[in-house]
Amino acid sequence: MxxxxxxxxxDNYNRSENDMPIFRYAEVLLNYAEAKAELGTLSQADIDISIKLLRDRVEMPNLNFQEAKAKPDPYLAKDYTNVSGDNKGIILEIRRERRIELVMESFRWDDILRWKAGQLVTRQFKGMYFPGTGKFDLDGDGKDDIWIYEGTKPTAPGLQILKLGSEILLENGKSGNVIVNPNINKVFDESRDYLYPLPVQELELNPNLEQNPNWK
Structure with a gap:
């Protein structure tokens, strides 16, 4: 990243020269497009003044309104099973756009809750794909960066050396995507977890408050 x-x-200890975005323009554009899509009033002209600006910045082709409506992405449709209707395809594409544009900016959790798609957080985290053991040049500079091995640990100064099956786990055993935190059991309670529990001290201060469902 x-x-x-x-x-x-x-790069200084305990110091940063970066500005901290409080409200980023990209979010404004995405909020606008999503709201129009959910209301059923989105048009190509709306896309051209919102999503197109984000894509132009990185020389990506514009989102085609009619094409997205006509051909909803089946992969996204499996993720968001509660999206339906004439605007299904375009809503799915805007959700994809949010996920890509706002990555690592702390929007994803709130989006998932808002879309009632909590089961997405229970998926296994996966890393990049490796076809098997061996040396790999990850940044394309002509120099190997990582060595995945079995058996006796090799010696190679400057390389990150990882033992298959212990220091790195691959999805298919000897190949596949890296499995991240395989022992963490991730669960999401659809009857409870779309709301946070009210703090105990607030319930004590106000006896008229009732705890959110299934948090008692």
Whole structure:
């Protein structure tokens, strides 16, 4: 991740030269597009003054309103099963756009709660794909960066050396995506977890308050 990463000359202990966004313009544009889509009033003209600005910045093609409506992405449709209607395809695409544009900016959890898609947080975290053991150049500079091995640990100065099956786990055993935190059992209670529990001290201060459902 290089988002909000400045030049190396600004690397100082306990100090940052980065501005902290309070309300980022990209979020304004995405909020506008999503609201119009949910209301059923979104048009290509609305996309052109919102999502297109984000895509132009990185030389990506614009989102085509009619194409997105006509061909809802089946992968996204499996993630968001409660999205339906004539605007299904475009709503799914805007949700994809939020996930990409706002990554690592602390929006994802609130979006998932707002969309009533809590089961997405129970998925297994996965890292990059490796076809098997061996040396890999991850940044394309012609120099190996990582060595995944089995058996006796090799010696290679400057490389990150990881033992398959203990220091790194791959989805298919000897190949596949990296499995992250495999022993964490992630659960989401659909009857409870869309709301936070009210703090005990607030309940004590005001006897008229009732705890949120299933948090008692």
């Amino acid at each position: 290089i988002k909000f990463v400045g030049d190396v000359k600004y």
